[in-house]
Each structure stands twice: as C-alpha cells, then as structure tokens.
Amino acid sequence: MIRKLALLLLCALALNGLQAQKWKEKLNKAKDDLLGGAGLSQEEAGNGLKEALDLGVAQAVDFLSAEDGYYKSAYKVLLPEEAQAVAGKLRAVPGFSSVEEEIILRVNRAAEDAAKKAKPIFVSAIKQMTFQDAMNLLMGNKDAATRYLEKTTYDQLYSEFKPVIIESLDKFNARTYWRDAVTAYNKIPLTADTNPELDDYVAKQALVGLFGLIEVKEKDIRENAGARTSELLRKVFAKQDK
Numbered sequence: 001m002i003r004k005l006a007l008l009l010l011c012a013l014a015l016n017g018l019q020a021q022k023w024k025e026k027l028n029k030a031k032d033d034l035l036g037g038a039g040l041s042q043e044e045a046g047n048g049l050k051e052a053l054d055l056g057v058a059q060a061v062d063f064l065s066a067e068d069g070y071y072k073s074a075y076k077v078l079l080p081e082e083a084q085a086v087a088g089k090l091r092a093v094p095g096f097s098s099v100e101e102e103i104i105l106r107v108n109r110a111a112e113d114a115a116k117k118a119k120p121i122f123v124s125a126i127k128q129m130t131f132q133d134a135m136n137l138l139m140g141n142k143d144a145a146t147r148y149l150e151k152t153t154y155d156q157l158y159s160e161f162k163p164v165i166i167e168s169l170d171k172f173n174a175r176t177y178w179r180d181a182v183t184a185y186n187k188i189p190l191t192a193d194t195n196p197e198l199d200d201y202v203a204k205q206a207l208v209g210l211f212g213l214i215e216v217k218e219k220d221i222r223e224n225a226g227a228r229t230s231e232l233l234r235k236v237f238a239k240q241d242k
Contacts, residue, residue, distance in 0.1 A: 046134035048236025050126050053145050055229065056217030057122040064210060065115035071108035075209030079104060080201050083178075086185045093188070099181045103174060107198060110168035111206035114161045118210060121160060125152045138236070142222055146215040154207065162203040169198065 063069050070076055079087065079100060087100035129148075137144045169175045178198060185191060220227045221237060228234045 042131070042135065044232065045138055045236055045239075046131045048232050049134040049138040049145065050129060051230065051232055052218070052221045052237070053126050053149070054123070055233075056145075056214050056221060057119065057126070057149075059217050060210060060213040061115055061119045061122070064213060065112055065118075067109075067112060069115065070111045070206070070209060071105060075213060077104070077108050077111050077202055077205040077209065079107075083198070086182060089188055089191060090181055090185055093184050096181055096184055099177075103178055103181070103198075106169065106172040106174035106177065107202045109172050110165050110174060110202060111209070113168035113171070114164040114203070114206055115210060117160045117164055118157060121153050121156055122149060125149060128152075142219050143215045146211060146218050149214065150211050157207055157210075158203060161206060162199060165203045165206065166199050169202070174198070 064073075064075060078084075083103075084100065087103070090096035090099050126149075133148065137148055141147075166175075175198070217227075221233065225234065225238075228237055
C-alpha cells in the first residue's frame, strides 16, 4: 500500500513538473512573440524605453522651463481657491485691482525657473532603471513610464523645486507683493483674517504640470510613429502598432 502511494505521488510530481515546463515554454514564447522574435532583442527593448523617456523628459523640461512655458500653456499655475477669494475682494482696493493677474504671472515665472532643475534628476532615475523595470514599462499602460518616474523622483523633485520656487518668487517679488495684498485684504471689514502661503502650493502645481506634459510626450511616442526620432525608437515601438 505504501509503495502504491509513493508511486502515485511520484507520478503526480512528474505531471506537475511537465505542466510547469509547458507553462514556462508558453511564457517564453509569449515574450518572444511580444518582442518580435529574433528581430528585437530584450536589450534593444529596454534601451528603446529609456531613450523614449530621455526624449520625453527633455522635451517637457525644455518647454516648461522656457519663458511662458507654464504661463501661456495648458500647464499654467492658477491660484488656490482661498487665494482667489482674497484677490476677488481686493479688486476694489486701490493698488490691488489686478492682483490676481499679477501674482499668477509671478508664480508661473517661478515655476519656469524651477523646471530647469528637473532634467538631471530624471536622467539619474532613468539610468538607474533596471532591465526588468524597462521591460515592464515598455509593455505596460500608455502612461506607465510617466507613473514610474513620478513614483521614483517626486520627493526629490519637490525637495529641489521648493527652494527654487521660494527663491524665484522672491526674485519676482511675488511673496512680498502677495503679503501686502493679504494685509490689505485682512483690513477689509467683515472678512476673516487669512494667510494663504503660496510656496508649497506652487511647487506642487509645477510638478503636476511637469508630469502632465511628460505623460503627453510618452503617449505621443507610443501612438505616433512620427514622434519616434531614431531607428531604435521606431524599431521598438513598432511592436506596439501591431
């Protein structure tokens, strides 16, 4: 009886081993099919994703760090609701009739200044990306690479952005101007005193715009053959067109 049980167990293990081998072969075949067989190596696939990220980041940073990159684009940093309420009340106060327009211009100039700090941080994250990371992102969602960068760089970018935002706000006299505006607002009868600080808000909104534009660039490379500016990009991302 014991010998029969042992024999059955051995048979079951052998069958499981055959099943596992079959699944492994199927997975390997699927990976080969996905990469185009011998036409595209795994190294090329990983390098292609990294090149696409380098390109998308460079285009996004160059665009947003230029004058009016934020201010005259879809990524314009607007005032938070509390600050809008302050600006609205001040329209009737002499010297502050255009406070909202003025402060928006200055905070966007600060965001444009800060964007110049982003590129080396992104480049470092892309270089540290493992082969497996690149493979997963290449075959992932249309925004997979952007979300990876957001996850791996956001805290460092914020740490770099906020001091630059503060420095830039001061360069454009934005914080002094805004404090004067808030002081004038707090003197208006029947209004509750407020002190909406802009540093943290502007830094976070600048990053929202930056990752938003990188996502657009990623999607363009994935979906638009004309955006693939090298032979490697064309070869790698052509596999997604099928």
